[in-house]
Amino acid sequence: MGSKQEPPSWVGVSEDTTANWGPWPNRVEQAFPYFMLGLGVLIHLFSSEQPAAHQRVTLALAGAALCWVALTDTLPRRFRPAGRLLPLLSLTGVLVLAAVLMAREVPYLLFMIVGFFHALRLRPLWAMWAGLAVTSVLINSVAGGGPEETLWNSPELFLPVVVVQTLAIGGGSLMADKLLEQSAKRREALERLEAAMTENAGLHRQLLAQAREAGVLDERQRLSREIHDTLAQGFTGIITQLEAARSDPVEQERHLATATALARENLAEARRAVHALRPEALDTAQLPEALRGVAGRWADRARVPIEVTTTGTVRPLHPEVEATLLRITQEALTNVDKHAAAGRAGLTLSYMEDQVTLDVRDDGRGFDPGSPRPDGYGLSGMRHRAERLAGTLVVESEPGGGTAISVNLPAITAAEDR
Template sequence: MTSWIRWQDSLWPSPGDGFRPWLGRIEKFLPYALLALSAVLSLALSGHDPAVTLALAGIAAVWLLLTSTLPPRRWAGHPVAVAVSFAGLVTIAAVLEGHDTIFLIFMITGFFEAMRLRPAPLALAGIFTVSALINTMPDGGPLRAFAEQPALWIVITLVQTAAVGGGGLASAAMARQHAERKRTLDELAAAHEENAVLQRQLLSQAREAGVLDERRRLSQEIHDTLAQGFTGIITQLEAADEANGDPVEWQRHVGSAMALARENLTAARRSVRALGPQPLATATLPDALDEVSRSWSGRTGVELRFATTGTARALHPEIEATLLRITQEALANVEKHADATIVGLTLSYMADQVTVDVRDDGRGFEPDTARPSGDGGFGVPGMRARVARLAGTLHVESEPGGGTAVSADLPAVALEVRP
């Protein structure tokens, strides 16, 4: 029963239905249009009394106004009101068709009214009634036609009822498919918007976490280099002050203090440069990784083969900066620990993911035993945490004597271009 009600609602919704509002307009004006067309053709082509034709057509128009057009929407759609409207309309249309066969054009309205009947069996009965009237009124009406040739008229009426009802079912199926597609698209759009919001939140959190990481790293570096350097400078200057009476010793301590000051200045400049991913300042990510590769290979003497796969495109700065940092850290680990002869670096762009792979043929290690490095770097756990902040993953495959492969996978969040 529920499916039949859905069929009826989808096939011929009320005028206020937002799903297919044009049907409401057809429902509202089609009966008047068919009545007017039938009346005009009858007056123009038939020899019936025009006054009777106009009077009957006027009664039909008044009935439409009273039962379909003027009543409030909540009343007009009530099952009882629909049944009364249908009964009166079909009766008047049958009288009009009996008066002039050409009014079978107006009788077509009965099919649309029958489809609004509730429950479904009543709608089928209404379609059957309209079919019987529209076919038999020119031959004296249904009583006479069914009495003289029952088999013929029953078959014709049943076939027409099945055709009209089948059209209703087909229309209902299309309506349900359309509604399902619309619902699915709405859900996808909502999910896409929610995902975009989550991605923005994730990137914001990752940026904040990255700032904290940089602060901790810079604090550690200041403690390990600059603070210790200044301590050394102060110590040398104090020693020079104590050796004021010995020019040679004084000069030695002052020279040591100056050397430490120069070293500290160099370390400070290096720390400032390390605050941001400098290679990305004026280059794309592939170009930046190529620059890092050539610089690293030239400094270490280790052969590095860099390749890019997929279609390169601009990504969110946080994504690109993280990939660059992971690459730099992985190469730093290779330089310090791997004793490798060949390193492979691959940047892969996919539909919704971007990946950096760093592979070497070095001595390898046990990944489960990896610990944060003590020299200001991130180590494997640190790299994994950095990637996880952006909803990515870090895979490390290694074994003693078998080399190491580090793969960082991140969502390919496109760069937002604002007008």
Template structure:
């Protein structure tokens, strides 16, 4: 790859430089012909070779456009131009203006191995001109010729080396620029792909958020309205079979209280606030009231215990554990028919554990997934709630041996 900014002036000189040098040589040759003593043969040689040099230059430019060098044709053209320049300089030393063209086109038209020999031929022509013209007369002029030739070749070697180094630097620069352009293009493509991926991830996150919110609302409805309605139905069934008006009135009052409680829970669930039981009390007090009220409604002996140093928990942690306790108690009332239930809240370092145990009928936990696939929010709902705050839920049960539900969640304090 070649640097266009570096090649443009070179290409301009390759096109117009030889013409300018040939024109300068012709003018200098005409003006100096009498001074240097050009004879009739020299004049004839100049009259023939100058037009030939013009034709050669036109042909060389045409060939260069079709087949840029270096190649065999460009080597032949270089040697032919050198021969013209050598003979013209022999006839008149001032035609060295034309001979100097060889210095500038050698690298372009000659293979690398022939560059120095080509420059040497041009240096021979130039050295002959600089000592007064060809051929040197006498030993002194021959010694002067070789001295001038050595100086010319030394300068040519130095300048050629610098020119090749500059060209190599320009090529490296051009390659670096090209690599940077390719890298920038690749980065731009990566940025475009990342933008598309980002948009896709945003869409997926939005859809996941919508789905998660739907699950949350479904679970909230199940934990509030559904459980409340279940309790109301249970109280009304008792009313229907009540032996006296006093008993019926007691259960009607409980049903009314459940309805009001469920309505408050429904309103707070819609606004994504904490459960009603946590509005004024901490988690231990809320769990104690929940267990006590559940025991009164179901007629089951229910006990609540707190172990460890009580901490003020974050609202999300408190709400999660309260919902899990409510669901576990609701499941026990509907399926286990227990005579005794124990709920324990344990503060253990950086964890909080909620255990709900009953002595009911028990069940086979392996069969639960088959039932929950129908859309229930029982054990799977409790497990999802615990995992949502980086916790876990385990269930231990056997038919006829009761059930133990244990939820472990991180202890996140309320810093307000």
């Protein structure tokens, strides 16, 4: 990165701010000395009663002032020379020539006003204040005989006028510069804000596209889980019952009736999964009763006794919470039937103040939770369901020691969802 360069010191009042005023104010400022000098000449010619020789000398001095302004102010603006000496030199010449002209003809007080504008360009600030003070002293005393005589005759008027005039012009200029600087900063901030809003609009469009893609993926995953939890499990149960009917003629009718009921239940659940509806068991009963129904039907099929317990104050939960607990129960019991070879099982639903917990346990063969298990959508599917609702799923098991699955979800009530 290169070093920061200081702006050239030779600039006009309208250019010496953070916010550039533009070309027209600069041109007006450059023309101002000529206008004031020309106005002074016109008034002098129409009002002077001095001899012709006196007027010729005065006009010659006015011509010298014209040349001085052109050489030390107008031309340097085009080249912008570095340094602070030339602006001070230009102001000094203007004040001297204006003082001489004003002493000869009072209308040249108008040209003396140019000194204020030259003084505002001086830097550092103490030089500006000094230039304004000197200009104010001269403009208020030359016509009265000079600074000393004016101070002697009316100090109570002369001094306050000089102080107030200096402070007013200098303070007003600095305040205007500050306001312009703040305006420029606000304009830059607005430009940055517009650019940020444009960028945010693009990001918003990008996020919407990503959200749509994520929604499609999430819907595919939902359907995949629902098919696994309903169709796959149902078909497994149907096949098991049909095989049992073929190998056990005595219980054939019971097995065929169970297979038929499973098929109908499976078809209804498949339709509901496609339409993202709640499980049918939750439409006609509260969650504890629905879990008892699921556990009872599973116990009849698996021929494994199961104890169902509910603790805490039962209350309606968010439909997604209840559906998740029901699906996890179905998957956990299916795993018990397929893998555990259990003699008995237990299910506990616990309602707490801000959480709801589901525990499914069995006394089966167990397994090592740390070892990789090719269980498809088994444990990983249950864990994904829990985590999707900011919950947790913990599996405790050991070979020969049974298995316990604990699911913990936020107890979001149905009322909180509205």
